[in-house]
Amino acid sequence: MAPEHTPSSSGSGGVELGRFLRARRTRTSPERAGFTVGAGLRRTPGLRREEVATLAGISIDYYVRLERGKETRPSPSVLDALARALHLDDQEHHHLRELAARAARYAPAPPPAPGRTVRPHLRLLLEAMRPHPAYVISRSMELLAWNPGGLALYAGLDDWPATRRNLARYLFLHPAARDLFPDWDKQVRGCVSRLRAIAGTAPDAPDLGNLVGELLLKSPDFAGLWERYEVTGRKPALKTFQHPRVGTVTLTCQTMHLEDTPSQRLGVYTAEPGTPDHDALLLLDMTEPRTAPRPPEKDREQAGELS
Known part of the structure; x- marks a missing residue:
């Protein structure tokens, strides 16, 4: 099992935000995003990082930092632009905002598990x-x-x-x-x-x-x-x-x-x-x-x- 897949292995608040962006990017087809795909094979599934950055109107370096979990305070306008670029539905868009909010206030101490007592x-x-x-x-x-x-x-x-x-x-x-x-x-x-x-x-x-x-x-x-x-x-x-x-x-x-x-x-x-x-x-x-x-x-x- 790769450790990066488990919920408890995130090293910073931005890691989970980056995982979500990467997962949605690789599942967004270039055709749906408006790109013309030629006859040659694309080595990257879905969109390339630079394509997402272009669609969202942000720099490639900034988007790469987001995916790598090194940028943890994207503005609401950037999040909205990314949601449009990746064709997120309302539920996915809301999840993106929640991940960004958590990244901004991340605390490394794990929260306690909820109680099992039923009233x-x-x-x-x-x-x-x-x-x-x-x-x-x-x-x-x-x-x-x-x-x-x-x-x-x-x-x-x-x-x-x-x-x-x-x-x-x-x-x-x-x-x-x-x-x-x-x-x-x-x-x-x-x-x-x-x-x-x-x-x-x-x-x-x-x-x-x-x-x-x-x-x-x-x-x-x-x-x-x-x-x-x-x-x-x-x-x-x-x-x-x-x-x-x-x-x-x-x-x-x-x-x-x-x-x-x-x-x-x-x-x-x-x-x-x-x-x-x-x-x-x-x-x-x-x-x-x-x-x-x-x-x-x-x-x-x-x-x-x-x-």
Whole structure:
């Protein structure tokens, strides 16, 4: 695994900004940018550095310093010009601004990982949502709390101990995930885009660094998508599962940030009562989760399970 790929390896605030610019430059076609490409082969994928500089109206030396992480205070007008030159959409443009803001105020001390504690009233809310599958996840997609359907919907996830239940880890490393999602390729692209967007503005966060490092080592699919540095990924309202227990089921998906706990999100899947999809949820709600093997006591202490 190349160290430059992990979120926690940035040596300065401008490094992640440079990575993003480089990734978007190599994925912007010269034709889209208005350049005429001759018959000869271009050794550089996408745009050359000097082409981006020209389109943005800045010097080549200044742009090179941006990509190398040596320039950490680009002005808002320069950022807007770069966004136009690289044809960034609104979400990518916003991410570019966030990276620049972080570069300007960079502090080398890594921030603490968000807490894993789920407040009691949220657990009551999960229970009240039955039979609709619901769960609380962390910003790194770690499953923190769930109702029966929220766990059973992800077929085979209860094979893993609670400390390893992470939806990103499930998508890439669990053998049941590819069969569960008929559009697995789309699901994993959205997953990596969300992690990339968060890691870009918090590259030293240990919860993200540990997860990304594991997936880079164990999943070539993840590594390839991570390298693309896409941060645009909207979650579809409808999601279809090919579940081994209840068959094909299509559900409406909704996620939301929790008040006073910005690092946690509530996810809920719903179906209209009286429909076959809702009947499937009733069956899933009655699923008794299998008891997964618990990790050794030392691992549980590191995960914060033991006091």
